[in-house]
Amino acid sequence: MISPKNKMFRLTGALGAAALLLSGCADNGNEDGAAGEPGDGATQIVVDTTFDIKTIDPAREYEPTGQILVKALYDTLLTFADDDTTTVIPDLATFESNSDQTEFTLTMTEGRVFSDGAPITADDAVFSLQRLQGLEGNPSFLLAGVQVEKVDEMTLKLVTDVPSPSLPAVLATPSCGIVNSKLVQENGGSTSATDSAEEFLNETSAGSGPYILEKLDTASEAILVKNDKYNGPQKPTYDTVILRNTEPATQKMNVERGDSQVALGLSGDMVDSLADNVNVESVPSATVVFLLINADSAISEITASSEFVRAVKNGINYDGLLEIAGRGAAQATGLVPSVFLGALGSADALKYDAAAARTAAEASGAVGQKLTLSFPNDIDPTGLNLTTLAERIQSQLSQVGIEVDLAPAPFATEIDAYRDGKEQIGLWYWNPDYMDPANYLAFGPGQSVGLRAGWPEGSNPAIEALVSQGYTTGDLDARRTVFENWGKAMNADSPFVPLLQPGSNVAYQPSVSGVYYNPVWLINVAGLGIA
């Protein structure tokens, strides 16, 4: 009776041993931690991130991972240098604008070619931009109200009805990437909603960027290989770039072991406990986390009062919030984050003043009442846990006499209440769509985010005047002043409380150089080099 069982135990033991032996046989990444060399002298770099991607058709994509890939596959007419997020520079074209900032003439750079060797002309640029507008997809709003015309073989003109000083920055977003119009049209592409080229573009890249697409699986990985025909300024270093979908906890172990060379998704806490053999680039991200206090008295008489808004603005201990935000985070001095033109200095930021907050809270009638703080609890903007943040805010407000109940809900559910302006107090965040402060004017009275706080047009004429100046002022210095004034006025009188910019943390092996955070495309993989 014992013998068959013993046999089976031996069998089990043998199976276990075989399994471990097998594990030992596998390639354990690059044990020496060097940026990878698959064996034949070619160089490869593995970048781990948590995927948020639907497509890599430039005219359709609008998710963070899509932006990273499209940036590497498609050149844009204009761009930003890796280490400067304020000045637009030429890429596939140079530009000039009229003094009103309503007409932009773009001249294509001579000699640039697509990955199949075809020269890039104004036709390609016009087709790409008109396609972005015509598809009515996620990023189509970027070029709303812009008329795109071809002037000659190498020149195109963009015309707007109102002054649009932010248009050059918009043209630098990956969604405005230039596609090979002939190739895309052959594969179902058009400039109307009938376009059917998405499937093709998810398998084949049709751009002129430093890399071409080898493989895309939106659930697991993307593989890019060097574009041999690339003749632009950003010569790539690595022959192959592999972007993998990995959970943050796994990313940390992978980069520490050298299985990956770059990890993009680590939270502030995680980078604090990283091993010494990993470098970290920590900067405040361009994501602004803010509180919305509904100004609509139909939603709450209390939150609609200016005393209550003042009580909250004074009642939050901003330094206390940074303690839980981890490395790289900074107080949001205003709604415009620190990397943009017109951001406020720390002297103009909101300040904690418990005594003033308590007085204002009493005047507002909030003391003894219960209010609701709503927020999405299944999304961590730049690694920041909103539930922890909401709990800290709840306890801080309680100390100045304001009691709030926390009402967490999944993003997909809560976004409705937020968009419909139904939240009493909301905890949300805003990522920039393009690298220009005009992005943030949406928080003004009667603008899209302003309306979510029950703040219609006519609520504050002074701020509204600054909003229209913000949209139209072209001169750089004047623009900076307008945005600074707008930011100060918003801090004083808007129903929004800018809280913090979570840290953007990129962990990387010391063998890698050229790691820069970008507010729109997060990281330029073509700029990564060997240290």
Add this chain to the structure above:
Amino acid sequence: MSHMDDAATASFAAGPVTDLAGSGGQVADAAEASSAARPVSDVAGSSGRGTRRSHGQLWRYIGKRLLIAVGLLFGMTLVTFSLTNLVPGDPVAAALGQRAADNPETVARFRAEYGLDKSLPAQYAAYVSRLVRLDLGVSWQTHHPVSEDLAKAVPATMEIAFGAIICAVILGIILGAWSAYRRGRITDQVLRLVSLVGISLPTFWTAIVCFYAFYYRLGWAPGSGRLTPGVMAPPKVTGMYTIDALLAGEWRTFVDASAHLVLPTLVLTLYTVGLLTRFSRTSILEVLDQDYVRAAKAKGLPGRTVFLRYILRGAAVPILTMVGLAFGSLLSGTVLVESIFGWPGLGSYAYQAASKLDLLAVMGVGLFVGLVYLCINLLVDLAYGVIDPRVRIGQ
């Protein structure tokens, strides 16, 4: 949310087979509660006499089960559809970016493209009519047909699930038998404690600990994903990298894919083996003292024969029921394991779809998991007949 969906699907699918296993949700209790004898009468009916007659009965039984399965699948679409639409929240706001959702043209086009501009009954009718043509629709999360997405995700999950269930069955029966043979002794107590721990540990925790220990600390196992970066996937035949690599004769890829399988399979095995050990122990205990076992021992049959042909066979029917249910719950239990190991399988797909209110993808996953439950239950039922002659001759 995906757990909720999975659980709903699972219990719904398993519901009508309660005559075999009780409610699908409470796997352990329900299965322990249903005893070996019950399915016997259900499968072949009590009136059947003689082989021909029982064959006819069998075919009628299979036919009936298939008809019920079709009805169940239909009901499942209705339940999943209603549940997904009951969730407060507009899929448009979830699917589009903030700026795009402000643009009425973009929203209108999105609604038209996915048929969301029609009434709910019309949407459901359109879905069912497509389903009849085996078209699961297009996911608005991945922009791919749901069937294509499933064809990629399912083999990845099956690769770990098959491995895990095979290991868990072998280990579970061995440990269960050992425990039963040594009933009341220290080995039994230790094994029962260990299996309790196995059942109680959350899989995501086991997954992180295993990954940390075997990959990060010891370096015995490879990193996350299905293959080492740079190793190309073998040409697709089954979608399971190990099998495809063998078929293509790519030994290096085979070894690499197998090595990546070890840890996720181990974690899922631990998750299931505790359950199977406890269950095997109970079932084996039930037959251990039966007269026919004692008679076999008295006859002087070798221990191996007694164990394999008398004890194990007698205990097999309830164990088999449990294995079927455990396999189904493995599929829904892979969500967190897959995310820790960067495994692009059904679990991660379901989670993504549910969190983005991707209706068609959620329904696709629900239907698939339901179908697996139905098939497994059917197979298990038929296997009873093979294992237990009483089922065949209907006594």
